[in-house]
Amino acid sequence: MGVIVVAAGFGTRLGAGMPKALVEIDGEPMIVRAVRNAAAAGCTGTIVVVAPDGHLEQFAALVGQRPIIVAGGAERTNSVAAGLAALPPDIEIVLVHDAARAGAPPELFDAVAQAVCSGPDAVVPGLPVPDTIKYVDADGTVTDTPDRAFLRAVQTPQGFRRAALERAHRSGRSATDDAALVERLGGRSVVIDGDLRAMKVTTRADLDAVERLVAHESAGPTTPQTQRKCTT
Numbered sequence: 001m002g003v004i005v006v007a008a009g010f011g012t013r014l015g016a017g018m019p020k021a022l023v024e025i026d027g028e029p030m031i032v033r034a035v036r037n038a039a040a041a042g043c044t045g046t047i048v049v050v051a052p053d054g055h056l057e058q059f060a061a062l063v064g065q066r067p068i069i070v071a072g073g074a075e076r077t078n079s080v081a082a083g084l085a086a087l088p089p090d091i092e093i094v095l096v097h098d099a100a101r102a103g104a105p106p107e108l109f110d111a112v113a114q115a116v117c118s119g120p121d122a123v124v125p126g127l128p129v130p131d132t133i134k135y136v137d138a139d140g141t142v143t144d145t146p147d148r149a150f151l152r153a154v155q156t157p158q159g160f161r162r163a164a165l166e167r168a169h170r171s172g173r174s175a176t177d178d179a180a181l182v183e184r185l186g187g188r189s190v191v192i193d194g195d196l197r198a199m200k201v202t203t204r205a206d207l208d209a210v211e212r213l214v215a216h217e218s219a220g221p222t223t224p225q226t227q228r229k230c231t232t
């Protein structure tokens with residue numbers, strides 16, 4: 001299995017004055033934490049890190065020898081495509097992960113990989129949505145209130161049959177997640193249980209929340225970060 005860790009965004013909404021993947025959580029850059037968690041999953045073979053153009057050497061020094069490092073593009077979709085192009089040809093299952101979700105644990109990578117092996121084109125971890133969601137039109141008039149029992153807030157890593165992901169990227173479309181590209185071409189995409197630790201750092205408030213989550217975890221019993229067995 002290959003894992004593409006997209007880390008080429010600049011983190012405008014966080015406003016840290018550096019690429020977001022270099023911002024530290026508990027004293028460790030997000031890219032280091034994300035790659036360590038991906039590498040600890042038993043199913044992981046090749047790792048590709050997609051870094052901001054102009055920062056490749058800096059990222060290579062942080063993540064060590066194992067990952068392949070490539071430059072990203074203007075949009076997240078372009079960065080995923082760059083990572084996909086760098087994967088060795090024999091890899092058939094691909095996970096796409098945001099460095100901004102650095103706390104996603106190794107067991108989530110393995111759960112996604114195993115679910116892909118059971119048949120669908122795309123597998124997405126997701127959590128129930130606690131708020132009531134409204135569809136609104138341009139002037140704010142509510143056009144619908146979907147039943148939240150059928151809604152999930154989706155995370156990464158998202159897993160794919162490589163052929164389905166490549167086909168989706170060849171469509172030339174853009175989307176905020178890769179599964180949507182697969183779904184638009186009629187691919188079967190399924191949601192499995194997500195994990196709170198995979199929350200995304202977008203704003204300063206998110207970074208503070210993740211720091212609190214990590215502090216809370218390190219105060220309790222720890223999960224050993226040993227190499228896990230892959231059953232796919």
Ligand SMILES: Nc1ccn([C@@H]2O[C@H](COP(=O)(O)OP(=O)(O)OP(=O)(O)O)[C@@H](O)[C@H]2O)c(=O)n1
Pocket residue numbers: 006007008009010011012013014020021050072073074075076077079080097098099100101200201202
């Ligand atoms: N051109 C881009 C844009 C985003 N990403 C990556 O996609 C993930 C999710 O994107 P987001 O959280 O929106 O990150 P940024 O684009 O950095 O944030 P912002 O929109 O605030 O600038 C991040 O790990 C980010 O590094 C990427 O590799 N290439």
Ligand SMILES: C[C@](O)(CO)[C@H](O)COP(=O)(O)O
Pocket residue numbers: 076098153154155156176177178200202
């Ligand atoms: C892929 C993603 O993390 C799933 O929730 C999300 O869609 C990324 O969106 P962003 O706007 O690039 O943060």
